[in-house]
Amino acid sequence: MAEKTAVPTNPASANFSGLPVIGLLTLLSLPLAVMYAYLFIDTISNSQGGSLVPSEFTLEHWRFLWETRPGKPNIWLVTLNTVIFTCCITAVTLTVSSMAGYVLSRLNVPARGFFLAGVMVLHAFPSVTLIIAIFIVLQYLGLYNSLIGVILVKAAIDLPLGIWLMKGFYDTVPWEIEMAGVVDGASRFTVWRRLVLPQIKPAVMALGLFSFLSGWSEFILPQVLAPGARVQVLSVYLAGLIADDNNFDFGTFKAVGVFYVVPVLILYAFFQKHLMNIYGGGTKG
Amino acid sequence: MRILLDKFCKSFGTTSVIEDMQLEVGSGEMLALLGPSGCGKSTTLFAICGIHRPTSGRILFGDRDVTNLPSQARNVGVVFQSYALYPHMTVEENIGFPLKVKRLATANIKQQVAEIAKLVQIDNLLGRRPGQLSGGQQQRVALARALIRRPDVLLLDEPLANLDAKLRLEMRSEIRRLQRETGITAILVTHDQVEAMSMCDRIAIMNKGEIVQIASPSDMYNDPRTAFVAGFLGNPPISFLKGRAEQGAFVLRDGGLKLPLPALSGIADGTELTLGVRPEHFGVAGGIPVEGRVTFAETQGRENLYDVVLPDGSVLRSIQPVRDDVKPGAQVRWMLDSSSTFVFAEDGRRL
Ligand SMILES: Nc1ncnc2c1ncn2[C@@H]1O[C@H](COP(=O)(O)OP(=O)(O)OP(=O)(O)O)[C@@H](O)[C@H]1O
Ligand SMILES: [Mg+2]
Numbered sequence: 001m002a003e004k005t006a007v008p009t010n011p012a013s014a015n016f017s018g019l020p021v022i023g024l025l026t027l028l029s030l031p032l033a034v035m036y037a038y039l040f041i042d043t044i045s046n047s048q049g050g051s052l053v054p055s056e057f058t059l060e061h062w063r064f065l066w067e068t069r070p071g072k073p074n075i076w077l078v079t080l081n082t083v084i085f086t087c088c089i090t091a092v093t094l095t096v097s098s099m100a101g102y103v104l105s106r107l108n109v110p111a112r113g114f115f116l117a118g119v120m121v122l123h124a125f126p127s128v129t130l131i132i133a134i135f136i137v138l139q140y141l142g143l144y145n146s147l148i149g150v151i152l153v154k155a156a157i158d159l160p161l162g163i164w165l166m167k168g169f170y171d172t173v174p175w176e177i178e179m180a181g182v183v184d185g186a187s188r189f190t191v192w193r194r195l196v197l198p199q200i201k202p203a204v205m206a207l208g209l210f211s212f213l214s215g216w217s218e219f220i221l222p223q224v225l226a227p228g229a230r231v232q233v234l235s236v237y238l239a240g241l242i243a244d245d246n247n248f249d250f251g252t253f254k255a256v257g258v259f260y261v262v263p264v265l266i267l268y269a270f271f272q273k274h275l276m277n278i279y280g281g282g283t284k285g
Numbered sequence: 286m287r288i289l290l291d292k293f294c295k296s297f298g299t300t301s302v303i304e305d306m307q308l309e310v311g312s313g314e315m316l317a318l319l320g321p322s323g324c325g326k327s328t329t330l331f332a333i334c335g336i337h338r339p340t341s342g343r344i345l346f347g348d349r350d351v352t353n354l355p356s357q358a359r360n361v362g363v364v365f366q367s368y369a370l371y372p373h374m375t376v377e378e379n380i381g382f383p384l385k386v387k388r389l390a391t392a393n394i395k396q397q398v399a400e401i402a403k404l405v406q407i408d409n410l411l412g413r414r415p416g417q418l419s420g421g422q423q424q425r426v427a428l429a430r431a432l433i434r435r436p437d438v439l440l441l442d443e444p445l446a447n448l449d450a451k452l453r454l455e456m457r458s459e460i461r462r463l464q465r466e467t468g469i470t471a472i473l474v475t476h477d478q479v480e481a482m483s484m485c486d487r488i489a490i491m492n493k494g495e496i497v498q499i500a501s502p503s504d505m506y507n508d509p510r511t512a513f514v515a516g517f518l519g520n521p522p523i524s525f526l527k528g529r530a531e532q533g534a535f536v537l538r539d540g541g542l543k544l545p546l547p548a549l550s551g552i553a554d555g556t557e558l559t560l561g562v563r564p565e566h567f568g569v570a571g572g573i574p575v576e577g578r579v580t581f582a583e584t585q586g587r588e589n590l591y592d593v594v595l596p597d598g599s600v601l602r603s604i605q606p607v608r609d610d611v612k613p614g615a616q617v618r619w620m621l622d623s624s625s626t627f628v629f630a631e632d633g634r635r636l
Contacts, residue, residue, distance in 0.1 A: 176365050176366075176367050176368075176369035177369050177371060177372075179331070179336050179356075179365065180363070180365060180369035181371075182336065183356050183361060184383040184434070185356075185360075185386045185387060185434070186357070186382075195371055199372065199373065201373075
């Protein structure tokens with residue numbers, strides 16, 4: 001499916017030409033494209049004030065990659081922090097949601113209705129309002145300014161959505177498959193692991209991608225709960241650059257921005273097929 | 286292995302589906318559960334294989350009480366109404382799954398799968414996924430998966446519903462042969478009375494969660510206990526006439542037909558009755574002449590089927606060897622074999 005849409009020669013329909021539509025779309029997205037182009041061009045060039053044409057090529061804005069600026073943490077440490085932060089969140093969200101969703105969808109647990117309602121309310125609750133309370137709790141636990149603390153908080157906030165999503169997908173898996181598995185002698189866990197989970201693989205992929213992106217772009221929570229130099233993530237580092245009034249450097253800011261967004265682009269390029277899967281509702285493979 | 290359902294009850298919430306069912310299936314026997322849609326056949330099957338807990342009552346396999354045993358511990362093979370194949374696995378993995386769960390060696394599994402696949406004639410499809418199979422092929426995969434574990438008990442929920450007529454005939458005898466050879470106790474749920482009669486040792490007819498009658502196919506056909514059973518067995522179905530008792534005879538409502546029947550001695554005059562006449566007992570042979578008009582004629586190849594409307598409006602069906610002298614609209618005078626008819630009281634009980 002995704003391959004098909006990626007082929008540019010594939011006409012939208014034999015009845016009308018796709019050219020006018022493509023033209024219109026190009027025109028409308030031109031400003032965006034120009035902005036992105038300049039975001040990149042500005043990071044590798046210098047230009048005279050007020051001029052749009054770059055006057056010289058330079059790598060000085062990318063210097064942050066190999067030298068640590070005074071008062072700032074090392075970029076590679078920050079990147080490592082971000083990767084750890086994001087991967088842990090994805091892992092926790094996936095593991096807990098895929099199990100909790102199954103339990104809420106299939107098992108006859110006590111207070112199931114209460115849990116379902118609770119998950120729903122938590123999902124609808126604006127988490128930012130909790131941030132002061134969370135701050136105090138973390139301080140109490142000694143987890144303030146630590147990656148673990150902020151990972152737990154972020155994962156907990158993301159979980160209701162994940163659980164709810166997974167429950168919805170489990171609900172579409174026919175009961176008979178599970179009955180057949182149980183009759184075939186498999187334990188309930190094996191049935192879940194070997195028979196049911198593979199049915200919702202596209203959903204797991206999509207949820208994983210969503211939570212990865214959500215973790216990668218998270219700013220408020222790390223900013224408030226883990227601002228320290230040793231545990232900084234990229235979003236906080238980036239924000240620190242503009243907040244720094246003394247030696248304000250727009251070129252470097254843009255370069256870090258590009259550095260920050262590249263992994264996301266790569267991820268999209270590789271996994272867009274799976275993301276599309278969730279909308280197409282296909283359970284192929 | 287003998288199966289015994291003892292005072293088995295099942296209700297979902299407040300709706301009671303099965304009440305106080307008593308059913309025994311002998312070791313090595315094949316029993317058909319026959320009944321209209323929604324009467325609780327699948328529910329009974331699910332209770333036997335352990336998916337549904339009985340609300341009350343006991344289930345015994347042999348002398349072992351399995352009422353509270355989980356499915357995994359029961360060694361039951363089930364073919365589900367909807368096949369319930371695992372869509373992400375190939376046919377080979379599907380059939381091998383029960384063995385894989387038992388942690389058998391891969392080579393061993395492969396060999397057993399190949400054997401059983403050959404038996405149900407799907408050995409050329411092992412690499413496919415269920416989505417790439419026809420309904421009949423899926424059904425055979427389900428059957429192979431149920432059999433591979435050599436279960437003590439085989440439960441089949443309408444296993445032949447999706448096959449074409451020829452394949453159905455083949456599979457019927459195939460299943461029966463397998464069941465005989467392995468000596469498995471089997472329960473077959475079906476809508477199709479021909480299937481029930483041809484495949485099974487005994488038939489249990491169910492209605493609204495109750496077993497109305499259990500008997501061998503021929504006993505059931507020749508000696509139905511109620512009008513429901515008589516109406517359920519036989520194709521084309523039996524036809525019913527409404528009437529009264531009068532001096533030991535059945536009299537049609539308008540008095541147009543009088544059948545002296547030994548079963549009616551001692552029945553008070555004027556009692557409302559229903560007479561059941563099978564199509565093969567109304568035609569050229571018999572003792573009582575009946576006049577009517579043919580409204581419908583259909584040839585089934587070897588035989589013709591006629592609907593004959595009597596003067597009072599009731600309909601008798603007749604099945605006869607092919608003849609082409611009778612057309613719809615013709616007035617006929619055919620014979621009714623009164624000794625093979627059934628009389629039922631108003632509540633459906635056979636007299
Ligand atoms: N989980 C359930 N909850 C509530 N009612 C149920 C449930 N399962 C079955 N029933 C009801 O129990 C009755 C018997 O259902 P069952 O599936 O046993 O019918 P069946 O005889 O197998 O019918 P069919 O021939 O159509 O398959 C039906 O009226 C059905 O609505
Ligand atoms: Mg059923």
